[in-house]
Amino acid sequence: MVITLVGEKLAKPGAEFIYYGPADPCKSCRLARVCVGNLEPGRRYKVVRVRNIEHSCPLHEGKVRVVEVVEPAIEIAIEPRIAIVGSKIKLSFVDCSDPEKQNLVRPEGLFEGDSVKILEILGDFECDGKKYKLARVMREKE
Structure with missing residues (x-):
């Protein structure tokens, strides 16, 4: 679970987003460490809990809310020979x-080589x- 800040409209349990990196104003913001510092660019996140704190x-x-997020499960096409429920694999995108x-062969939020x-x-x-x-x-996560 990761603590971060999201815009008030996105601060609802179940809402998903992809973090693309900090915007220019974030670089000098006093809250950047907790807001964007906890997120990895290119990853998909899902809000699981909204805290009653805003900034x-x-x-x-004008406002962001403190939320708890997780990386959600993502659907992807994989080779049949490695498609075993419960197994851990190193991700290799299919052609x-x-x-x-494309959203099923190279879904946003996952990278080639991910475990x-x-x-x-x-x-x-x-x-x-x-x-x-x-x-x-x-x-x-490693």
Whole structure:
């Protein structure tokens, strides 16, 4: 669980966001260490708890709230031979030329080489004549 600050509109349990890095005003903000300092650029986060603390912020319509976030499970296409529920694998993106399926072969929030645990197999996935498994995975932190 990570403590961070998010804009008031995003401060709802279940809300997800991808952190892309600090904006210019964040670099001189006194709250930057707890706000953006706890997040990793390119990762997906999910708000699990909203605390009753708010601060002023020039970026988020004037206010940010203190929240607890986690990295959520993410759906991704993987090779069938490694699609075993409960196993931990080093993530290797599969090839797929269909632009509409890119969110399942290279989902935002995961990077090639990440260590992930396979939580669930959701079904089959096909692209470019190859069959894959659609899995829900959770990143394992080193």
